[in-house]
Every structure is written in structure tokens, then in C-alpha cells.
């Protein structure tokens with residue numbers, strides 16, 4: 001199979017000197033016979049596969065050391081009866097604190113053992129992937145003493161896959177889960193996906209779209225449960241819990257009841273019976289993901305109930321089984337009148353959910369998009385983070401690049417996600433970062449973590465653009481440890497994927513790190529967002545969403561542009577933040593340039609902190625953006641012959657498309673603002 005399909009689990013063969021240095025530790029894999037878990041079996045097979053590829057050796061798991069005199073890698077749970085593990089940790093019975101999902105790796109030079117130990121098999125699996133990563137990136141393993149635990153308990157991926165095989169906002173082919181209104185028979189590909197996810201540390205998946213259509217409503221019935229249980233079985237081997245998106249109106253849609261009112265006794269009983277049935281089929285089922293009262297999906301509002309009523313009803317049904325309700329906060333008025341300047345979509349999630357804080361059951365988690373709008377290239381952080389001290393919360397990112405180039409443009413999103421996670425909410429004074437809200441530590445949440453919309457499909461290389469794999473990889477790594485640096489993750493991914501030829505690593509990491517800024521520079525300026533073609537969201541259309549019902553406006557006229565979201569004269573959105581953020585954003589002088597038009601309506605001649613006027617900034621960034629997009633193509637072309645021909649060609653085609661398309665963006669935006677403002681480019685460049 002090709003470089004693309006195996007992604008970062010390809011484990012290219014190492015240079016000979018490296019092979020030798022690592023091989024002396026890898027004589028055999030020792031695993032206690034008493035450890036019969038399937039996750040352990042997966043760990044052992046990943047280890048022998050990875051070592052085999054990189055070091056050109058055959059090592060299979062055995063129950064005791066061989067007599068080769070070479071070192072060995074021992075894997076096992078601390079109390080699983082692996083004597084080599086016990087030996088390395090001093091035979092004392094006092095083991096490192098790895099928590100439920102963490103691992104410890106220790107090199108014991110004397111006995112020649114590298115021990116990968118954990119409390120649970122899942123930790124061993126993560127430890128194995130960690131060791132393989134170290135070897136693949138050329139890190140010495142002679143003196144390891146590592147203890148790692150994931151920062152976030154829930155590390156989830158959301159598939160927006162439909163049973164007809166399509167994927168909502170999918171840009172890499174069709175679904176790997178469904179085909180032609182059936183669940184796929186090709187379980188091998190799902191298993192390979194599970195391996196990819198587990199290798200980055202992810203531990204949960206929702207396998208169907210949050211928009212639950214007619215047939216998918218039946219996923220929680222005996223019509224589909226046997227097939228779904230089989231998929232759950234695959235993910236279970238890799239310590240990944242399966243969740244389903246459910247339709248709030250299921251009791252009606254299935255024809256069983258006339259209402260879905262969450263306070264109705266029959267509705268409650270219906271969901272309880274349903275939960276029993278699902279757990280009968282899948283005993284370790286994760287729970288339900290729910291999009292309710294959002295973009296025309298049914299929900300509790302129909303019955304005059306609120307989101308706490310709705311989610312608690314489902315939570316009660318799942319509670320006896322230990323299941324979770326993940327309830328999305330993407331709730332806003334999608335039938336706005338553009339002339340109405342009081343209603344502000346950005347305000348909606350906070351306005352809906354803040355008043356409900358404290359009313360949700362312990363097994364409900366609110367899933368909040370990273371920003372208040374919808375995965376734009378630049379928007380502020382959702383003010384809901386930090387505003388819900390008494391409600392479990394998790395963050396939702398989108399790997400799929402719906403608004404950031406759709407796997408045709410390169411846009412490495414890890415730096416954007418890091419900015420969000422590092423944002424200080426001031427909820428408990430200075431240093432109350434979003435990452436501490438969503439890891440649960442700031443408010444002591446019972447459940448919390450990360451979710452993200454996947455970017456994979458059945459394309460041979462999973463993600464369409466070969467380099468878009470880095471976003472999936474990076475998401476998993478960040479969910480495990482939000483402290484990791486963007487460039488470190490980029491470098492890891494590049495080495496794992498392409499090997500360690502320094503010129504390749506240097507070029508690819510540089511391109512990834514520049515890509516978000518490049519995409520931002522030729523698209524909607526200064527945080528105002530949108531300006532994309534309606535419906536499919538690809539390509540420029542400045543007024544595409546301007547006079548629509550979706551609440552997505554930039555208010556450009558002949559004098560200026562931007563949305564006044566101040567407390568004093570605007571929608572008041574800025575006031576949803578705590579101080580000092582509220583004042584920083586709400587005050588023209590202190591608002592950061594990159595978000596200026598999100599918070600303020602200004603004349604085109606307004607001077608930014610950069611010293612440029614808004615109009616000149618628009619022209620300059622759009623001209624530069626095209627040059628930098630050309631630069632990406634040029635940089636990639638320099639790698640011809642250094643990466644495999646197929647991957648080279650596929651990416652080269654996309655970079656050419658990106659450069660071309662950046663021109664369209666530049667010209668559409670520059671022309672629009674030249675005509676609107678009547679102000680020419682100070683440098684006299686061609687604007688049509």
C-alpha cells in the first residue's frame with residue numbers, strides 16, 4: 001500500500017546506522033500470557049509491525065525473553081503478570097502513576113529491557129505508539145524514563161457521514177462507513193482508520209452526521225444495531241468508544257409516538273427502552289451526540305422546553321448504563337432578516353446556554369464550537385468557555401476545512417487551535433485558559449475534552465490533499481497534550497510520513513507553519529469572515545451571505561465595513577467576555593487588528609495598529625497572499641524526486657489549484673473594495 005494510505009503509520013526503514021542502534025533493544029517483544037485483552041493484542045501487533053518496517057527485523061510477541069542476548073521490549077499492564085515489567089520497576093509493586101489511560105516507558109540498561117507499562121491495556125497501546133514515534137523520529141531510546149497521561153479525558157472524532165455514502169462537508173471522497181444506504185461490508189478500512197486514530201491518542205468516535213436524516217434515525221433500532229455493534233467491535237480493539245448522533249424526534253419519526261416532548265412520560269420511557277436496547281447490542285456504548293433546535297433540526301423548543309430539559313431526559317435514559325449525552329451549543333436563529341441589526345448570531349450560543357448553567361445532569365456535556373460563528377479562518381474564541389462553571393463542557397473543532405480551503409488549499413490548523421486553547425478567559429482570574437476549561441481542571445468538570453469534525457473519506461490517501469493528513473494527526477496529538485507546539489507536531493508528522501531527509505522535513509514543516517496565515521491573507525479580511533460562495537462554501541463571493549437569512553454579515557457600504565459588536569453602540573456581543581477581554585475587544589483602540597472587523601464597523605481609512613489603513617491592508621494582504629500561495633507551489637516543486645512520485649504529483653496539482661484560486665480571491669475582494677470605497681491602491685497595482 002502507498003505512502004498516502006498508510007499515512008503516519010508507514011514507518012519508513014531507517015538508515016543503517018540508526019537501525020543498528022535501535023535493533024539492539026529490539027531482540028523480542030515480551031508479553032505475559034495472562035494478558036488476553038484484544039487491546040493488548042493490537043499493541044503487540046503494532047509494535048512488531050512498526051519495528052519490522054523501520055529496523056527490518058522480525059519480532060513477534062512471546063511470553064519470555066529469547067536467548068539472543070539482545071535487549072527486549074516488554075509490554076503489559078502493571079499487574080498483568082509480565083515479569084520483565086515488574087523487574088524494571090523494581091519488583092516493588094510501586095508503579096508510576098499513569099492514570100487510567102497513560103503509560104510509562106523505562107529503559108533498564110542493566111537487564112536490557114525497555115518496559116512499556118500502564119494500568120490499562122489502552123495505556124500500553126498508547127505507549128507502544130509513543131515508542132514507535134521516538135524510533136521513527138530518530139530519538140535515542142537508551143535512557144528513557146517517561147510517564148505520560150492524556151490531558152483530556154474525552155478525545156473524540158465526529159464523522160459527518162450519511163448512510164447514502166455522502167459526507168456533509170467532506171472533501172476526500174465518500175464515506176468509509178456507509179455505502180448506498182447500508183453499513184459497509186469493508187470493515188478493513190474502518191480498522192485502518194481506528195489504527196490511525198488510536199496512534200494519535202484518540203479514544204472516542206461518533207460515526208454518523210449530527211444532522212440525523214430519515215434512515216439514520218433507525219441506527220438505534222434492531223434494523224442497524226447488529227451492524228453498528230460490529231463497527232463498535234473494531235474500534236474497541238483500539239480502545240475507542242463508539243457514539244451515535246441521534247434525532248431528537250426519534251420517537252415520532254419511528255412512528256412509535258405522537259410527541260417527542262422531553263417531559264412526557266411516554267417519551268421518557270421510549271428513550272429508556274431505547275437505551276437498554278442499544279446497550280444490549282453494545283455494552284460499552286459511549287452515548288448520544290445531539291444537534292437539537294439548530295438549523296431546522298427538531299428539539300425541545302417545539303414543546304416549550306429548554307435544552308436542559310431535552311438533554312437531561314436523554315441523560316436519564318443513559319445513566320443506568322454509564323452513557324453520556326453530548327449536546328451541541330451550535331444553536332442560533334437561521335432565519336434572520338439582514339436589516340435587523342439587533343439580532344447577532346455570534347451572541348446566540350451564550351444567550352441560550354449561559355442562563356442554564358447548573359441545570360444539566362452530570363452525564364451531560366455541552367459541546368461548544370471553538371468560535372461563536374462557524375469554523376471561520378479567523379474568529380474570536382467562544383465566550384461560553386469560562387462562562388459555565390457548573391456545566392460539563394467540551395470544545396468542538398473542525399478538521400475538515402469547510403471554510404479554510406476544503407482540502408484543496410493547504411491550511412495547517414494546529415496553530416489556530418493552539419491560539420484558541422491558549423486564550424485566557426479570566427474565568428478564575430488571570431491564567432484561566434480555554435485548555436483548562438475543556439480539560440475540566442478549571443471548574444472540576446466530571447466529563448470534558450475535545451471533539452472535532454473529521455476530514456477523512458474513501459480517497460486513497462484519506463484526506464484528499466496529502467498534507468491535510470497533518471491536521472488529523474495534529475488534532476489527536478493536541479487532544480492528548482495541548483501543550484505540544486504546532487511546529488513540533490508538524491515535524492513529528494512530517495518525519496513519520498516522509499522520513500527524515502532534512503531538506504524534506506525543513507520544507508514541509510515550513511510550508512505547514514506558513515499555511516494558515518497565507519490562507520487568511522487572501523480571503524475575508526480582519527476577522528470579518530464569510531465572503532464565501534453560499535451552500536458549498538468554496539471560493540469567494542463577497543456578498544454571498546450578505547443579504548441572506550444566516551446572520552453572517554460584513555455591512556460594507558461606500559464608507560466602511562465591519563460589524564459593531566460593542567456594548568455601547570453595537571450588538572453587545574463584546575460584553576459576553578469577562579474583563580479585560582470585554583474592554584480589549586470592545587474598544588476600537590485596543591481591539592487586535594486581526595479581529596477588528598469582527599467587533600467594529602470602521603471607515604476604510606481607519607488606521608490599524610500596523611500603521612496601514614484598512615483599505616490598504618486589504619489590498620496588500622491580497623496581493624501578498626497570491627505571491628505566498630505561488631511560493632507554496634514553488635517550495636513543493638523543489639521536493640520533486642525527494643518524495644514518492646504519486647504523492648508529489650497529487651500535492652503539486654493542489655498547490656497549483658490553490659495558487660490559481662488565490663488569484664480569484666484576490667481579484668474578487670480587491671475589485672469589490674475598490675469599487676465600494678473609491679479609494680485606489682497606494683502602490684498602483686492592477687485592480688479590475
Ligand code: GCU
Nearest residue numbers: 168169210211291330374402
Ligand atoms: C455548519 C455546516 C453544516 C453543519 C453545521 C453544524 O453550518 O455548514 O453543514 O451541519 O455547521 O455544525 O451543525
